[in-house]
Amino acid sequence: MSSQAKNADNPSSDSRDPAYFGYYAMLQHQQNMLQDAVRTSTYRSAIMLNTECFEDKLVMDVGAGSGILSYFAVQAGAKKVYAVEASDMAEKMKKLVKAASLPTGLAKNVFLKDRVEVIQAKIEDPKVNAPKVDTIISEPIGVLLVHERMIESFIYARDTFLKPGGHLFPNKGTMYLAPFTDALLFTETMGKARFWEQTTFHGVDLSPLYPDAKAEMFGMPVVGHFDPNSLLATPTPDTDGYEMDFNTITMKALRDFVVPISWKSQYTGLMHGVAGWFDLTFSGNPDSEASQPIEMSTGPSAEKTHWQQVRFMFREPLAVNAGQTIRGWMHCVVNDMRSYTVDIEVIAGTQGELSSPSEPFEPLLEKQAKQQQHGGARTAEGEAGESEDEEEDELQFSRRRGRWELHEQSYNYSYTGPSNDLLTKPEHLCMYEPENVDDAYGGVSYTN
Helix, strand or coil: CCHHHHHHHCCCCHHHHHHHHHHHCCHHHHHHHHCCHHHHHHHHHHHHCCHHHCCCCEEEEECCCCCHHHHHHHHCCCCEEEEECCCCHHHHHHHHHHHHHCCCCCCCCHHHCCCEEEECCCCCCCCCCCCCEEEEEECCCECCECCCCHHHHHHHHHHHHEEEEEEEECCEEEEEEEEECCHHHHHHHHHHHHHHHCCCECCECCHHHHHHHHHHHHCCCEECCCCHHHECCCCCCCCCCEEEECCCCCHHHHHEEEEEEEEECCCEEEEEEEEEEEEEEECCCCCCCCCCCEEEECCCCCCCCCCCCEEEEEEEEEEECCCCEEEEEEEEEEECCCEEEEEEEEEECCCCCCCCCCCCCCCHHHHHHHHHHCCCCCCCCCHHHHHHHHHHHHHHCCEEEEEEECCCCEECCCCCCCCCCCCCCHHHHCCECCCCHHHHHCCCCCCC
């Protein structure tokens, strides 16, 4: 059994919990999330515009943090909110809630009095003493939707504490992937690795560590906002999103899943890797005409959020032509670092078969090294064997596969937003339109 399969069957994150909950016990990190205007205002709108899911209802806030969602629920008329928070931020929440019961003239946020019960525990703790509730609210989202594995706690709460017919806020997350080009990011990453190519660093030859350095640098997902114009193909919400319905998704499906990839490149250029982001949906009560669904996007063209976007860079860029199909998959398996191990494989063009996501991962550089150790890639079977090897070698030019640990993130903040004095054109990003633009865009011309 592979290590990935073992992790999926027994995805313990207990060793990671002290650092994880210590981080969220700090007011500065809660402040960072509260000051994310998109996040905070979207949640408040979703709750206040769907008060029928809260008014005179029992509500549970899973991973309550600062308690802001609990306070919104009370503002929407909740009868009682059970705010479950495992970190020491629960103690700070209690201070705020207790201030509502101070004597007249000293009380703060009187509307919270007797309406919020703070429970300091992980939701999975069997000692959590809370009744079945009508609505569960949570902000269980991390980078690429699933990082930090808080959605598992959200689903556990659903299965354990939600009444039949109850409501989840949010109730759906949709993941998006797209091919990107970024020569500057690739060059910067190579520059970090090339430090280890030095043969005379204070009299020491560091070069034996260069392959390890390159593998490490390119194995770190890059978190940060990026120029949406750098996408070689743009996913569409109707066809390209990978949807997670929090009302129905199982724990097993959440811990090991494959996202299919199918793009048509709009440009000729170099694909440096795969970018990812997500949308959230708050549907309210779908059985009610008064329901007002709310959506939030963390995509590169949307208003910035603290989640940003993530990019997985290949060690070697992949050349693609305008109109060419790029197909593949992304395989995500939970690990014990409250995150995921991510494998991605893509092939440009229609030739060649994709590997199975369950096949053991072997980076191309390591595979080539093994072939060289055994006398090269050619077999001793004769011309038929040589032909198969030649086809495989040729396919390597159009195939890329890599592995990334989602928790081992690096950060890039070089993109600050659209330039006011320069309208970005594809060629500025080394992306080239076909002579017949309609061929690549399906009849839609390029616009900024």
